[in-house]
Amino acid sequence: MNFKSLPQLLDYFKEESTCIEYYENIRWGNDPACPHCGGLNPYKTNRGYKCRNKECHKKFTVKVGTIFENSKIPFRIWFAAIWLCTEHKKGISSVQLGIDLGIPQKTAWFVLHRIREMLREKAPQMLGEKKMVETDATYIGGKERNKHLKKRRSQDDKSLTNEGKVYKAKKTIIGIIERDGKVALKYVSGETTENMVEFVKTHVPQDATIYSDEAPAYKRLKRTYKHDNVKHGLNIYVEGQVHTNTIENFWSVLKRGLYGVYHQVSDKHMSRYLDEYAARFNNREKTSNERFNQFLEGSESVLPYKVLTSNNL
Template sequence: MNFKSLPQLLDYFKDENTCIEYYEQIRWNGTPVCPHCGSERTYKTNRGHKCANSECYKKFTVKVGTIFHGSKISLRIWFAAIFLATTHKKGISSVQLALDLGITQKTAWFVLHRIREMLKDKAPQVLGKDKMVEVDEAYIGGREKNKHINKRRSLEDKNFTNEGKPYTPKKTVVGIIERNGNVVLKHVPNSELRNMGAFIARHVPQGSTIYSDEAPVYNHLKKYYTHESVKHALNIYVDGQVHTNTIENFWSVLKRGLYGIYHQVSEKHLERYLDEFAARFNTRSLSSQERFEKFLVDSESTLSYKKLISTVY
């Protein structure tokens, strides 16, 4: 198998059995493991497998306990969706995915969110061990001047719109990126030190070299890191090795994807979209097939529709 395009992928995965055999090899290395109790003592049934452990004795398929859990969509369609969502640099909308795969927009929206669940980092990345690191924040949301008049802030009260509803500011995203390396992202309530500092400390070991702009929130970095800042307010964007151009380039891709492909992202789901963009960026050096297989290895996570639309998050 060596596919570089969607037609080649679909040519290989001609039927459901081929998909199941392939995914069983990816997930279990050919030896089925019960997802309920972890036992390797299983036997094959007409519809999948059954645990031979007398305390469990449950039936299961390779989909149980994964992003495909409970889905009636064929793995062939799922594999095509994963390929499209992870190879489009700026993402693919649920409307376009529905048209491409012949499913409903509601189904495509749920499929994409399950894929984002798969793309989520399972363990915190440590950046800056042997590379220079840049840190910056971005603000997601429309410009005030472009909003409808009834959604703009009142001139009398800056905390409310003209209709008296509480004003919702732009969403704050903090990002840390290695030069020629990976990126980690997080949606934070605001750009205060208590939010930014904890995130940086979690992902960058003390003593690393960090570059940022001149925002006051980064002043504390000198205590724990080799920190230098570039003076954007003075129209200085590069001073030797001191710049934030790497993270700025990433922000441009992120914003063009969010605004151009998805148009609008709710605060509730923003973190999932950040996982998607970070995962694509961090696997940019892999081939389409290598990326596809890597993400399938990390597919053991479930997401129900009830949880996805829940108001508690």
């Protein structure tokens, strides 16, 4: 099937059996495999499968070992949620998703986080095939001058607000983007040299050219890469090929989504939201149907509710 819109997707997936058959084909093709031991050719049962391996012999369905595990939500609703989350350029809130799909907001919140787990990059991707890469950092959080006086940082103790609570600085996100290519993002404690250089070396081959602004954290890149920077402090934003406009454009989409759709994101879950925005951007040239199928192929990630809400996450 080639789904070009949400109504087409919902019209096709009217029955749960159709959804299960479609997802089984995406996950297993013609060779169902036991998610517990990897055994092939399981018995077919009324509710799924049973492993032939005598040491395992466990029952399972196509949901086991995926983001859909232990979920009572029909596949049809899951598929619609995946479509909405991955098609909206700036994302969709759990409140809006709950209204659109007729599920509680708390359930919609959990569904969205499982989808973000599915969108997470499972292995570091290498950028720089086109040889030109931009790197930059941005900060998420309200401006100090816009805060109520008691919420502002204390001048007497920089670790506290004026009302005596712990002061929370802006969240720092570093990013690398390949011109006409993909983006890689990371939530870090600050725009330090160690954070930036380590991140760049993980994602950029040594024969690439890196462009950045004049922040001191990028100076060490010259030891490994061909590196040049643009002088924002002198109001110079473009010098030939030297600019960071590509990643600045991405930051604008990210911030409009975080501020306008989600309003605020906790430190605990920031990385998951970055995974969501990076996945949408990196697959922007694919058709809606290609993105939907590709994301389903990466759905073998289990995220229990207790793990998601744990303070140790």
